[in-house]
Amino acid sequence: MSVPLARLLITCPDAPGIVAAVSGFLRNHGANITALDQHSTDPEGGRFFLRAEFTTPHLDLGAGALEAAFARVVAEPFEMEWRILYASRRQRLALMVSKVDHALLEILWLWRRGELDAEIPLVVSNHDALREEVERFGVAFHHIPVTRETKPEAEAQTLALYEDAGIDLVVLARYMQILSPAFVGRYPQRILNIHHSFLPAFIGADPYRQAFERGVKVIGATAHYVTDDLDEGPILEQGVARVTHRQSVADLKRLGQTLERDVLARALRWHLEGRVLVHGNKTVVFA
Known part of the structure; x- marks a missing residue:
């Protein structure tokens, strides 16, 4: 049986610690990252792009609460434009x-x-x-x-x-x-x-x-x-x-x-x- 997935897409100014912040947040809330890709236009002052795919069955929060927490804990400090796409919602x-x-x-x-x-x-x-x-x-x-x-x-x-x-x-x-x-x-x-x-x-x-x-x-x-x-x-x-x-x-x-x-x-x-x-x-x- 397939495991329910979600996909997190991020664009923000490049800065140290982005990947650690994202992966740590997902781990702390019961997500397992199955794929992660990233790209930077320039490590010094450029734009950073990230796509993370993660499983959702063991999340400790519902979708709305997870997104609110991510916005507060990760997205706002890094000035992110972001969205989460849930594979269950075609x-x-x-x-x-x-x-x-x-x-x-x-x-x-x-x-x-x-x-x-x-x-x-x-x-x-x-x-x-x-x-x-x-x-x-x-x-x-x-x-x-x-x-x-x-x-x-x-x-x-x-x-x-x-x-x-x-x-x-x-x-x-x-x-x-x-x-x-x-x-x-x-x-x-x-x-x-x-x-x-x-x-x-x-x-x-x-x-x-x-x-x-x-x-x-x-x-x-x-x-x-x-x-x-x-x-x-x-x-x-x-x-x-x-x-x-x-x-x-x-x-x-x-x-x-x-x-x-x-x-x-x-x-x-x-x-x-x-x-x-x-x-x-x-x-x-x-x-």
């Missing part, structure tokens, strides 16, 4: 998609196989094309059309669905609409996007044809958090593959979509497992 995902299905179906397939520690109560799309595919997984499909005129109403309808469903994380599985700053602001560092890695070189329609005509030798995919700056949020993961003049536009597109599926799946797993800490417009990923 995060709830909303997937957003337009017409292309490869990233969406990869996530749903992994979820059905039990390889994603999450719940997926719904999918939202601005087209109705993938309804049947989604409903085969037993997931609710919501078609919310978007035009320039109806975009505010469509986003309001989407956000209302998410609030009712208790959504923790939004995954853009090739959703070809730009989200408004108001929408993004509801889920800071909790909207994950995937796209090809040609940006900003090949902007607009048919980037693989543009890349083919330019004779690129490497193609790739990027997963990042969404911010108000289009496609410029903190990057979680990237993947690349070499290509040659022998490959057609269709070959490049197939390979690119495979990269997108794999990169998005890895980034999503890392987020769900509390392996990502954001620092400015960069990430520290304890993968």
